[in-house]
Amino acid sequence: MSRARRSFSPELLARLQGMPVKTALDLLGLYWKPDPDFKPVKNYETERLYVSIGGGVVELLVTGPKWYDSRTEKGGGGAIDLTMHLFRLDFVSAVKRLQSVLGQTA
Structure with missing residues (x-):
């Protein structure tokens, strides 16, 4: 039995990747x-x-959508990477979390 692969829309991913950290x-x-x-x-x-x-407190250096956690020496760009880092989530879980809160504010 095969499962159909579901993916996130390119528009959603682009929106999340370009989102400013704040x-x-x-x-x-x-x-x-x-x-x-x-x-x-x-x-x-x-x-x-x-x-x-x-x-606790996380210290981030932020420039637009890019961020760097100076204490863990890890960085990334966009809301997906940030959510994965802060909440220790995988990619799919991070996108779903963001998608759920976007749905509440859209």
Whole structure:
């Protein structure tokens, strides 16, 4: 018995991949705040954000949809990678989580 493969629409994936980090954090319902004392070195648009999750704090360097967790030395781009990292989810679970909260706000 074969299962039909279901996939996510290219439009949804493109929307999530291009989503700014702050928008993704808001969408996921996470509390975050910028570091007012941070001075970017390479790109003047880069910000340092502190994100509260699971009783702890994650420090992210953010430029648009790109992010870097300076404590774990891991980074990525877009809402999918960010959701996978913060919630320790696989790709499909991360997209489904984002899709469910997008459905509530759309």
